[in-house]
Amino acid sequence: MEVSEFFLKLLVILISAKFFAEVFAYLRLPSVLGEVIAGIIIGPSVLGIIVPDATFYLLAEIGILLLLFEVGLETDVGQMLKVGIQSSLVAITGVLAPAFAGFWISNYVFHLPFVVSLFIGGTLVATSIGITVRVLVDINKHQTKTAKIVLGAAVLDDIVGVVILAILYDYAVKGEVNIINTAKVVGFITVFLLIAPLITKLFVPLISKLSTKKRTRGMIPTLIISLILILAVISHEVGAPEILGSFAAGIALARRFFLPLGSTIDHYSHDLAEKIEEKMTPIINLFVPIFFVVVGASINLRVVDFTSLNFWQIAGLFTIGAVVSKMVSGVWVKGDFRKKLSTGIAMVPRGEVGLIFAEVGKKNGIFDDMVYAVIVFVVALTTLFAPLMLRFIMKGEE
Amino acid sequence: MEVSEFFLKLLVILISAKFFAEVFAYLRLPSVLGEVIAGIIIGPSVLGIIVPDATFYLLAEIGILLLLFEVGLETDVGQMLKVGIQSSLVAITGVLAPAFAGFWISNYVFHLPFVVSLFIGGTLVATSIGITVRVLVDINKHQTKTAKIVLGAAVLDDIVGVVILAILYDYAVKGEVNIINTAKVVGFITVFLLIAPLITKLFVPLISKLSTKKRTRGMIPTLIISLILILAVISHEVGAPEILGSFAAGIALARRFFLPLGSTIDHYSHDLAEKIEEKMTPIINLFVPIFFVVVGASINLRVVDFTSLNFWQIAGLFTIGAVVSKMVSGVWVKGDFRKKLSTGIAMVPRGEVGLIFAEVGKKNGIFDDMVYAVIVFVVALTTLFAPLMLRFIMKGEE
Numbered sequence: 069m070e071v072s073e074f075f076l077k078l079l080v081i082l083i084s085a086k087f088f089a090e091v092f093a094y095l096r097l098p099s100v101l102g103e104v105i106a107g108i109i110i111g112p113s114v115l116g117i118i119v120p121d122a123t124f125y126l127l128a129e130i131g132i133l134l135l136l137f138e139v140g141l142e143t144d145v146g147q148m149l150k151v152g153i154q155s156s157l158v159a160i161t162g163v164l165a166p167a168f169a170g171f172w173i174s175n176y177v178f179h180l181p182f183v184v185s186l187f188i189g190g191t192l193v194a195t196s197i198g199i200t201v202r203v204l205v206d207i208n209k210h211q212t213k214t215a216k217i218v219l220g221a222a223v224l225d226d227i228v229g230v231v232i233l234a235i236l237y238d239y240a241v242k243g244e245v246n247i248i249n250t251a252k253v254v255g256f257i258t259v260f261l262l263i264a265p266l267i268t269k270l271f272v273p274l275i276s277k278l279s280t281k282k283r284t285r286g287m288i289p290t291l292i293i294s295l296i297l298i299l300a301v302i303s304h305e306v307g308a309p310e311i312l313g314s315f316a317a318g319i320a321l322a323r324r325f326f327l328p329l330g331s332t333i334d335h336y337s338h339d340l341a342e343k344i345e346e347k348m349t350p351i352i353n354l355f356v357p358i359f360f361v362v363v364g365a366s367i368n369l370r371v372v373d374f375t376s377l378n379f380w381q382i383a384g385l386f387t388i389g390a391v392v393s394k395m396v397s398g399v400w401v402k403g404d405f406r407k408k409l410s411t412g413i414a415m416v417p418r419g420e421v422g423l424i425f426a427e428v429g430k431k432n433g434i435f436d437d438m439v440y441a442v443i444v445f446v447v448a449l450t451t452l453f454a455p456l457m458l459r460f461i462m463k464g465e466e
Numbered sequence: 467m468e469v470s471e472f473f474l475k476l477l478v479i480l481i482s483a484k485f486f487a488e489v490f491a492y493l494r495l496p497s498v499l500g501e502v503i504a505g506i507i508i509g510p511s512v513l514g515i516i517v518p519d520a521t522f523y524l525l526a527e528i529g530i531l532l533l534l535f536e537v538g539l540e541t542d543v544g545q546m547l548k549v550g551i552q553s554s555l556v557a558i559t560g561v562l563a564p565a566f567a568g569f570w571i572s573n574y575v576f577h578l579p580f581v582v583s584l585f586i587g588g589t590l591v592a593t594s595i596g597i598t599v600r601v602l603v604d605i606n607k608h609q610t611k612t613a614k615i616v617l618g619a620a621v622l623d624d625i626v627g628v629v630i631l632a633i634l635y636d637y638a639v640k641g642e643v644n645i646i647n648t649a650k651v652v653g654f655i656t657v658f659l660l661i662a663p664l665i666t667k668l669f670v671p672l673i674s675k676l677s678t679k680k681r682t683r684g685m686i687p688t689l690i691i692s693l694i695l696i697l698a699v700i701s702h703e704v705g706a707p708e709i710l711g712s713f714a715a716g717i718a719l720a721r722r723f724f725l726p727l728g729s730t731i732d733h734y735s736h737d738l739a740e741k742i743e744e745k746m747t748p749i750i751n752l753f754v755p756i757f758f759v760v761v762g763a764s765i766n767l768r769v770v771d772f773t774s775l776n777f778w779q780i781a782g783l784f785t786i787g788a789v790v791s792k793m794v795s796g797v798w799v800k801g802d803f804r805k806k807l808s809t810g811i812a813m814v815p816r817g818e819v820g821l822i823f824a825e826v827g828k829k830n831g832i833f834d835d836m837v838y839a840v841i842v843f844v845v846a847l848t849t850l851f852a853p854l855m856l857r858f859i860m861k862g863e864e
Contacts, residue, residue, distance in 0.1 A: 072702035074524045075531075079695040086688045093681035123521045126472045133473075283491035286751020290484045293752065297477040304470035350745040351752060353684020354691065 069121065077124070080117055084110050085357035098206035098455045100199060103357045105452070107364020114369075120362045131359030132198050132420075133314040134352045137296050139201050139219065140318020141344075142210070145265070148220050151213065155220030157400035162221060162415045163228045166192035169393035173385055183240050184439065187429050190236045191443055192390050194229025196419025196451065197222040197311065198359060203455040204414070209462045214407055218414040221397070223315065227257055229421055230309050233428070240434055256306035261316065264299055268320035271295070276340045288347040292321075363420050367448050371441045383442045390446050391416055391454075410461045416454035422447040467519065475522070478515055482508050483755035496604035496853045498597060501755045503850075505762020512767075518760045529757030530596050530818075531712040532750045535694050537599050537617070538716020539743075540608070543663070546618050549611065553618030555798035560619055560813045561626045564590035567791035571783055581638050582837065585827050588634045589841055590788050592627025594817025594849065595620040595709065596757060601853040602812070607860045612805055616812040619795070621713065625655055627819055628707050631826070638832055654704035659714065662697055666718035669693070674738045686745040690719075761818050765846050770839045781840045788844050789814055789852075808859045814852035820845040 069077075088102030088109075110117045118124070148155070170192040174185035200222050204210040231254060239245050275295070279287050296314045303313030323341050373379050398412025426443040429435035435443065467475075486500030486507075508515045516522070546553070568590040572583035598620050602608040629652060637643050673693070677685050694712045701711030721739050771777055796810025824841040827833035833841065 069520060069524070071524065071527050072699050072708060074527070075695045075702075075708065076699050079692055079699065082688050082692050082695075086682065086685070086692075089682045090680070099682045122467060123524055126467070126469065126521055129469050129472070282488070284484065284487045284497045286748065286755070287484070289748045289752045290480050290755075294477055294480050294484075297473045297480075301470050301474050301477065304473075310470060310473065346744075347748040350684065350687045350748050354687045354749060357684070357688075 069123065074123065077118055080110055081106075081124070081358055081361045082354075085361045089357065093206075096459070098203045098459055100202035100206055100360055101452060101455050103360035104199075104364040107361035108367055108369065108448075109364075110361070111365030112368040112370060118361075118365045120365050124358070124362055124365075127355065128359040128362035129310070131355035131357070131362075132311055133296055133300055134348075135198060135202065135356045135359065136311040136315040137292075137318040138348070138352050139205075139210075140315040140320075141322050143219065143315075143319055143322055144216075145319055145322070148216055151217045152220060154217050154400055154402065156224060158217060158221040158397045158411060158415065159224035159228065161400065162195060162225055162394055162397035163193050163232075165393035165396045166390060167232070169389040170386070173389050177385065178382060180439070184434055187236055187240060187425070187434050188386075188439065188443070190229075190232045191422055191425035191429065192386075192393070192418070192446075193225070193232055194418065194421035194425075195222045195225045195394070195415045196417045196421055197226050198363070199417040199419040199451055199455065200414050202356075202360070203417075203458055206455075207459050207462060209465060212462070212465050213403075214401070214410050214414065214462070214465060217401055218411055221411075221415060223312065225415070226309050226312065226421070227254075227261075230307070231257075233425060234307070237428065237432075241432060253307035257308040257312075260303060260306045260308060261312065264302070264313070264316040265320040268295065268299065268317060272321065272340075279340065279343065288343055289351055292317075292344060292348055293351070295321075363423070363451070366420070366423050367444055367451075369444070369448065371437065372445050373441065379438070379441065379445075382438070383445045386442055386446050387449050390418070390450055394450075406461065406465070410458060410465060413454055413457050413461060417451045418447045419451045422450075467521065472521065475516055478508055479504075479522070479756055479759045480752075483759045487755065491604075494857075496601045496857055498600035498604055498758055499850060499853050501758035502597075502762040505759035506765055506767065506846075507762075508759070509763030510766040510768060516759075516763045518763050522756070522760055522763075525753065526757040526760035527708070529753035529755070529760075530709055531694055531698055532746075533596060533600065533754045533757065534709040534713040535690075535716040536746075536750050537603075537608075538713040538718075539720050541617065541713075541717055541720055542614075543717055543720070546614055549615045550618060552615050552798055552800065554622060556615060556619035556795045556809060556813065557622035557626065559798065560593060560623055560792055560795035561591050561630075563791035563794045564788060565630070567787040568784070571787050575783065576780060578837070582827075582832055585634055585638060585823070585832050586784075586837065586841070588627075588630045589820055589823035589827065590784075590791065590816070590844075591623070591630055592816065592819035592823075593620045593623045593792070593813045594815045594819055595624050596761070597815040597817040597849055597853065598812050600754075600758070601815075601856055604853075605857050605860060607863060610860070610863050611801075612799070612808050612812065612860070612863060615799055616809055619809075619813060621710065623813070624707050624710065624819070625652075628705070629655075631823060632705070635826065635830075639830060651705035655706040655710075658701060658704045658706060659710065662700070662711070662714040663718040666693065666697065666715060670719065670738075677738065677741065686741055687749055690715075690742060690746055691749075761821070761849070764818070764821050765842055765849075767842070767846065769835065770843050777836070777839065780836070781843045784840055784844050785847050788816070788848055792848075804859065804863070808856060808863060811852055811855050811859060815849045816845045817849045820848075 084106035085103045088106040089099035092102030093099045109115060112119055167189040171185045171189035174180040174188045200218060204215045209215055235245050235250055275291050296317045299313035299317045300310040304310050394415040395412030397415050398408040401408045401411045426440055430440045482504040483501045486504040487497035490500035491497045507513060510517050565587040569583045569587035572578040572586045598616060602613045607613055633643050633648055673689050694715045697711035697715045698708040702708050792813045793810030795813050796806040799806045799809045824838055828838045
């Protein structure tokens with residue numbers, strides 16, 4: 069790619085994202101939807117200006133790292149742990165129900181082969197943590213109890229999603245599953261998530277010192293982004309998604325971080341927290357929309373044959389299965405029906421994780437064009453409509 | 467490139483840049499040198515961890531755009547025009563003398579073919595605007611009169627460098643030079659540089675309005691970077707280097723911008739200028755070092771056979787030619803010998819522009835391995851030592 073071509077494409081991404089985000093915000097809808105729709109419009113589905121290549125995918129990955137960092141920064145671990153049991157139950161149901169629904173519809177209703185059905189089940193598992201948290205932030209509900217349950221569940225979901233993808237991939241390609249390896253990965257991830265924020269916390273005094281003693285400019289953004297990258301890479305090494313590393317980095321630097329025993333670590337000055345927020349916010353705001361535009365541009369709706377009745381039958385049933393099976397997970401939430409419903413709906417969007425599954429399935433010949441098109445369609449639908457529904461159902465929730 | 471590999475490489479770039487920048491700043495040397503040396507160390511010359519690929523080149527390009535934007539932002543057009551004649555004379559001499567020296571040494575001393583000699587002459591022309599302005603900022607001399615003359619001369623140099631590259635390339639590859647085309651390009655560039663800041667200025671009220679009426683986050687960084695990208699792309703389209711577009715964007719948003727007729731445009735609130743500075747600084751500070759690390763990592767000193775006496779003779783003579791011919795340009799500066807000397811030395815670094823010439827020459831078979839190695843060596847030497855000398859010679863200058 070020529071430099072000026074890259075600049076032009078980056079320009080189109082930034083401007084279209086901002087334009088549609090503003091329009092959606094004006095209509096009182098989650099602006100993240102505007103960004104995804106900007107991606108669908110400039111992507112292969114409509115205009116075909118942007119077909120995300122390696123560089124834009126990598127910039128998008130920085131965006132999602134930064135978003136999860138910011139979410140971590142605003143996360144109160146104590147409050148998250150308080151709703152931990154509800155989160156876990158929501159997550160477990162949110163994994164089992166869609167996996168079962170996907171498998172059942174594929175295998176029993178449409179008589180698809182066993183491996184294909186398994187893979188479709190896996191595809192319907194992972195909640196898009198990115199879409200979900202951005203919607204909650206956009207509609208200003210990210211500090212509600214529902215949001216805390218959903219965040220915990222989405223994080224767990226994401227881990228389980230990656231583990232399931234690994235297992236299914238092994239099974240589909242090699243014909244066997246290495247249980248010991250899988251158990252190891254789960255163990256590593258658990259240990260990592262428990263100790264990463266604590267160990268990171270120990271480096272906060274160093275960051276604080278470097279940011280005041282510095283002789284060059286830009287110490288804070290460089291240190292914070294380096295920290296995010298280190299934890300993302302370690303997270304990847306232990307077998308977890310990179311975004312969990314940046315989430316851990318955010319938690320470690322959160323103002324309200326405290327040890328499970330109830331004692332807070334108070335090396336962390338209020339001053340540093342403010343400086344981090346001030347310096348990181350412009351960078352976060354620049355990169356995050358790139359992620360959602362790339363998600364939109366990764367959805368190629370042209371693969372979908374909208375004139376085929378057969379397609380509508382299959383896609384319709386899968387969409388219902390994908391939505392209902394996630395909504396079921398809301399039953400575990402304490403409170404009125406509305407809380408259960410909003411939690412269930414918040415778990416619905418599949419976004420980028422579903423697309424990754426679909427790509428892997430297609431590349432390895434597990435999904436044919438029809439199944440691939442159905443998955444892309446289901447992902448697009450859950451990504452776009454769950455946020456809309458959430459916007460209306462969570463009105464007034466605190 | 468895998469996502470986690472990208473994260474790891476980005477981490478190595480950011481951390482090594484910051485580490486060496488701090489060490490150099492501690493030694494009271496320009497921190498930009500630390501960044502270039504970080505690049506040489508992690509690049510193919512020493513460790514070989516980073517061999518810049520497309521993505522890092524593109525991130526580096528954003529870095530240099532942002533640096534030139536920032537320089538533009540702090541530029542007082544009026545004062546630049548005041549020293550315009552001196553700048554022009556410095557620039558013209560800074561083009562003709564090295565071109566002649568390079569050609570003469572190649573053709574008459576070492577009897578290299580005519581086209582090769584022409585190309586070497588061209589390679590020695592362009593001053594690295596990036597290195598030069600960063601050094602001046604690092605040693606806190608960017609508001610001196612010398613800095614203003616050098617900045618103007620470096621900008622002109624960069625334009626002439628691109629035009630010469632185009633002419634030489636045509637001549638070397640096609641065997642003919644299209645004079646009319648060249649004249650057109652020069653005309654376009656001149657018109658662009660004159661009117662781009664003025665037209666951009668007309669959009670400032672719109673930016674100001676959008677940044678207050680916004681409903682989504684991150685309006686200012688998105689708008690400013692979009693503006694920079696638009697002007698960079700237009701600049702490329704008229705045949706000028708992209709960085710001149712971002713420089714024009716900076717000038718348009720500078721606080722001290724005024725029309726040549728002496729009337730200032732006062733739509734521009736002090737408030738907006740402060741917001742732009744606050745939001746853009748972290749982004750600039752994050753990206754700019756990537757550029758200098760990539761410059762360092764683009765220099766592969768392994769191509770140089772340091773044991774060859776022949777190499778030292780050729781490289782030695784070319785280095786002397788490259789340094790002396792640029793230093794001559796300082797004669798036009800009014801004032802004492804020290805001012806002439808510091809201007810001349812500030813024009814010495816060749817940096818990325820020289821490397822681009824060398825790459826083009828090598829790819830098209832104009833430069834053989836020896837000539838290529840000599841050029842790389844001369845670029846490395848002028849890039850590294852001119853800043854050091856400047857640091858000592860400009861001591862006390864105001």
